Amino acid sequence: MKYDIKIDLWIKLLFLMSIGILIGPALVMPSEEILFYVATIFPIIGVVMWLLLGSYxxxxxEELLMKLGPFSGKVPYKNIKSVSLSSNWSSSWAMSMKRVLIQVHTKTMFKGDVQVGPVDREEFMDALIRRCRNLD
Structure with missing residues (x-):
């Protein structure tokens, strides 16, 4: 089951302003330089749009798949030890301050956590908990 990622307004604005800042110089650039400039910024704009539109x-x-644009990660349900609501600024797989905290335990990672930010946190959390058999 797929869940859309929640993107806070300030993050959307930051991404869109970044695109505007990249496009702006092309409007006043000499025509012989525009092709090179556009070829340079096009991949950057593509990644930003991929983050905005291709994240879920x-x-x-058997596992939770996290897609954040070109980046992906997986957490097997058997390694999840707890699931709870969270709200913090730490780096994560979320583009929202309203998150679900997933605590993970594996042989290579004694104690770690993953934070995700789906649009409907409660529904996502309930569905995830139903799949996890090793919760504390």
Whole structure:
């Protein structure tokens, strides 16, 4: 089951302003330089748009898949120890301050956490908890 990622307004504005700042110089640039400039900024704009439009979480059969544009991560349900609501500024798989905190335990990572920010946190959390068998 796929869940859309929640993107806070300030993050959307930051991304869109970044695109505007990149496009702005092309409007006043000499025509012989525009092609090179556009070829340089096009991949950057593509990644920013990919982050805005191509991010989601998916509860698969055995694991949680997190897609944040070109980046992806997986957390097997068997490694999830607890799930709770959270709200903080730490770096994560979320583009919102309203998050779900997933605490993970594996042989290579004694104690770690993953934070995700789906649009409907409660529904996502309930569905995730139903799939996890090793919760504390």
């Amino acid at each position: 979480y998916e509860l698969q059969d």
